[in-house]
Amino acid sequence: MPSRSSAAPGLTQWLLVAALIIVADQLTKILVIGAFQLGDVRPITSFFNLVRAHNYGAAFSFLHGASGWQRWFFLGLGLAAAAFITWMLRRHGHQKLFAWALTLILGGALGNVIDRAIHGYVVDFIQVHAGGWYFPAFNIADSAITIGAVMLIVDELRRVRRG
Numbered sequence: 001m002p003s004r005s006s007a008a009p010g011l012t013q014w015l016l017v018a019a020l021i022i023v024a025d026q027l028t029k030i031l032v033i034g035a036f037q038l039g040d041v042r043p044i045t046s047f048f049n050l051v052r053a054h055n056y057g058a059a060f061s062f063l064h065g066a067s068g069w070q071r072w073f074f075l076g077l078g079l080a081a082a083a084f085i086t087w088m089l090r091r092h093g094h095q096k097l098f099a100w101a102l103t104l105i106l107g108g109a110l111g112n113v114i115d116r117a118i119h120g121y122v123v124d125f126i127q128v129h130a131g132g133w134y135f136p137a138f139n140i141a142d143s144a145i146t147i148g149a150v151m152l153i154v155d156e157l158r159r160v161r162r163g
Contacts, residue, residue, distance in 0.1 A: 010093035014103045015086070021107025025140040026114060032125040047130050053137040054121040078113035082106055097155045104148030111141030 036042075036052035043049050057074075085106040093099045115122040124137035 025111035108144035
């Protein structure tokens with residue numbers, strides 16, 4: 001097991017990548033807030049729109065209509081997840097695919113935590129649609145979390161295949 005001093009530079013690298021994800025997420029949300037009113041839709045292609053939506057819930061607007069307690073619940077959950085992921089990165093930062101997955105999830109989770117802390121909701125702005133079907137709006141943070149989750153699955157499948 002690596003010593004504490006040898007684990008720190010790896011952790012720093014992963015935290016810097018997570019910070020870049022947070023910056024990209026927050027900058028895009030600032031641009032959307034400045035250019036769009038809530039509910040505005042701007043078609044970009046035949047299957048992709050930029051929108052401004054506020055999500056008071058979690059993934060796919062889960063608990064969106066709750067009475068307000070969900071803001072603090074998801075904020076706390078995001079901070080707890082960030083602490084756990086940071087601990088995991090400190091211990092397993094040398095496992096590249098696993099660490100990339102955790103880093104994407106960390107950056108995404110904290111990007112959405114910042115929204116909940118500042119606004120009380122998450123700003124979503126990417127809308128994909130086809131044939132009258134609309135996928136729920138999402139953002140850069142959500143994309144990072146999703147890609148990270150897929151990478152975790154791939155990492156586990158590779159680990160099982162090797163074992």
